[in-house]
Amino acid sequence: xxxxxxxxxxxxxxxxxxxxxxxxxxxxxxxxxxxxxxxxxxxxxxxxxxxxxxxxxxxxxxxxxxxxxxxxxxxxxxxxxxxxxxxxxxxxxxxxxxxxxxxxxxxxxxxxxxxxxxxxxxxxxxxxxxxxxxxxxxxxxxxxxxxxxxxxxxxxxxxxxxxxxxxxxxxxxxxxxxxxxxxxxxxxxxxxxxxxxxxxxxxxxxxxxxxxxxxxxxxxxxxxxxxxxxxxxxxxxxxxxxxxxxxxxxxxxxxxxxxxxxxxxxxxxxxxxxxxxxxxxxxxxxxxxxxxxxxxxxxxxxxxxxxxxxxxxxxxxxxxxxxxxxxxxxxxxxxxxxxxxxxxxxxxxxxxxxxxxxxxxxxxxxxxxxxxxxxxxxxxxxxxxxxxxxxxxxxxxxxxxxxxxxxxxxxxxxxxxxxxxxxxxxxxxxx
Amino acid sequence: xxxxxxxxxxxxxxxxxxxxxxxxxxxxxxxxxxxxxxxxxxxxxxxxxxxxxxxxxxxxxxxxxxxxxxxxxxxxxxxxxxxxxxxxxxxxxxxxxxxxxxxxxxxxxxxxxxxxx
Numbered sequence: 115x116x117x118x119x120x121x122x123x124x125x126x127x128x129x130x131x132x133x134x135x136x137x138x139x140x141x142x143x144x145x146x147x148x149x150x151x152x153x154x155x156x157x158x159x160x161x162x163x164x165x166x167x168x169x170x171x172x173x174x175x176x177x178x179x180x181x182x183x184x185x186x187x188x189x190x191x192x193x194x195x196x197x198x199x200x201x202x203x204x205x206x207x208x209x210x211x212x213x214x215x216x217x218x219x220x221x222x223x224x225x226x227x228x229x230x231x232x233x234x235x236x237x238x239x240x241x242x243x244x245x246x247x248x249x250x251x252x253x254x255x256x257x258x259x260x261x262x263x264x265x266x267x268x269x270x271x272x273x274x275x276x277x278x279x280x281x282x283x284x285x286x287x288x289x290x291x292x293x294x295x296x297x298x299x300x301x302x303x304x305x306x307x308x309x310x311x312x313x314x315x316x317x318x319x320x321x322x323x324x325x326x327x328x329x330x331x332x333x334x335x336x337x338x339x340x341x342x343x344x345x346x347x348x349x350x351x352x353x354x355x356x357x358x359x360x361x362x363x364x365x366x367x368x369x370x371x372x373x374x375x376x377x378x379x380x381x382x383x384x385x386x387x388x389x390x391x392x393x394x395x396x397x398x399x400x401x402x403x404x405x406x407x408x409x410x411x412x413x414x415x416x417x418x419x420x421x422x423x424x425x426x427x428x429x430x431x432x433x434x435x436x437x438x439x440x441x442x443x444x445x446x447x448x449x450x451x452x453x454x455x456x457x458x459x460x461x462x463x464x465x466x467x468x469x470x471x472x473x474x475x476x477x478x479x480x481x482x483x484x485x486x487x488x489x490x491x492x493x494x495x496x497x498x499x500x501x502x503x504x505x506x507x508x509x510x511x512x513x514x515x516x517x518x519x520x521x522x523x524x525x526x527x528x529x530x531x532x533x534x535x536x537x538x539x540x541x542x543x544x545x
Numbered sequence: 546x547x548x549x550x551x552x553x554x555x556x557x558x559x560x561x562x563x564x565x566x567x568x569x570x571x572x573x574x575x576x577x578x579x580x581x582x583x584x585x586x587x588x589x590x591x592x593x594x595x596x597x598x599x600x601x602x603x604x605x606x607x608x609x610x611x612x613x614x615x616x617x618x619x620x621x622x623x624x625x626x627x628x629x630x631x632x633x634x635x636x637x638x639x640x641x642x643x644x645x646x647x648x649x650x651x652x653x654x655x656x657x658x659x660x661x662x
Binding site for chain 1: 626631632
């Protein structure tokens with residue numbers, strides 16, 4: 115991880131300027147260019163070297179170099195070729211140092227059929243039409259890796275984030291993040307986790323892991339926004355981009371479209387989510403600030419998914435988000451429809467959080483007593499989540515049990531405060 | 546590596562155990578091409594002896610190395626192209642029908658070469 119600190123410093127993010135020709139480009143633009151290219155370069159290099167580790171390290175180094183060089187000289191005409199060349203150079207260096215890969219050197223030596231070694235060559239896969247980043251993504255999200263490792267590795271190998279950026283974005287420290295990535299890559303190499311798109315029966319559960327990681331990526335962004343920690347990188351934007359990559363590469367997977375639709379609906383409401391630094395609940399949001407363009411795109415994705423006639427949890431969550439988007443005012447929300455969708459969602463995902471959200475819909479269709487019973491039944495699982503206490507407080511108040519409601523609200527507040535403190539401590543520790 | 550809780554296994558009816566052993570035998574036969582070495586089934590954990598390092602030198606103690614209820618019951622060496630193939634093979638292991646059973650997959654260390662599954 116050479117020089118990661120220096121290159122990743124968020125230099126002057128206070129004055130983001132659009133890229134002006136060959137003049138210094140903003141870090142935001144640089145990140146987008148890198149993101150578009152890096153996954154492809156990693157995938158191609160990993161395929162030709164047979165080592166994700168060497169490929170990924172070489173590209174990560176190339177990205178650091180690119181960020182330094184492009185900040186000064188502007189973005190080259192073909193940034194993909196620039197990164198490929200730099201990464202290949204680094205890979206050569208690395209292979210020379212590591213004896214065990216020496217046989218692979220011939221594949222990379224200029225002159226020795228150099229054109230066949232890198233991206234020009236399609237992924238050696240029967241379905242060569244598929245985006246070559248997808249096998250890489252499935253490998254990074256392999257169930258044999260821990261979820262935090264899946265996330266960190268995906269951000270680095272597929273999205274091209276630097277270790278420093280990942281550390282800030284996930285409220286971790288740089289050494290811990292680096293360690294997590296190294297361990298994950300070591301396990302991929304040692305156990306032979308293949309970089310491939312799983313087929314038939316394996317496909318659905320494996321895709322769900324990928325989609326979950328993309329969704330986690332989006333949610334992490336919200337924690338970060340509150341903490342204002344990673345101004346140089348918008349993880350929500352990365353998540354949207356990745357959801358789009360997956361849905362485009364796997365057009366016949368309805369859940370991929372479902373997740374993209376869900377994230378687009380969320381993104382559309384983004385600007386109305388906070389006012390004066392305070393979080394605004396869905397019912398209180400100024401709906402005129404919702405981005406109708408994004409909502410339109412979300413509807414198209416949801417429609418594409420629906421046509422494939424294989425419902426799933428991401429599509430159902432997107433359909434629920436669509437119900438809210440359809441309502442011009444909070445009062446106009448079709449809560450019965452929302453409730454029906456939650457009932458369907460329970461068949462795919464009976465997690466406590468889904469049940470808690472369903473209880474909110476239950477209350478809205480005029481069943482606060484049943485809603486409270488449902489919420490109370492979740493105490494063992496959600497009793498330490500401030501959201502559980504907040505929802506419970508709301509229901510108790512509706513039922514005229516004001517003292518209990520007050521107590522529940524206070525507990526919710528305590529837990530929120532603890533949460534914030536915990537995050538703060540986590541981000542500071544080790545620095 | 547096959548792991549299970551002997552206490553729970555003891556409650557399984559004898560006929561069912563017999564059936565599982567027969568199917569396990571069949572499993573080895575059907576998958577012979579992917580099995581490099583049938584490995585070994587270990588005797589019960591009561592027979593275990595552990596040699597440990599302590600500040601005052603090595604000591605020999607009765608019992609397995611870990612306090613966990615689950616014990617390692619045996620191992621087999623498989624030869625497959627990657628982890629996904631290993632997982633697919635292991636999923637079909639008949640004893641996984643029993644509640645406490647698990648199969649730990651570990652690559653073998655091959656000195657001087659990249660290891661195989």
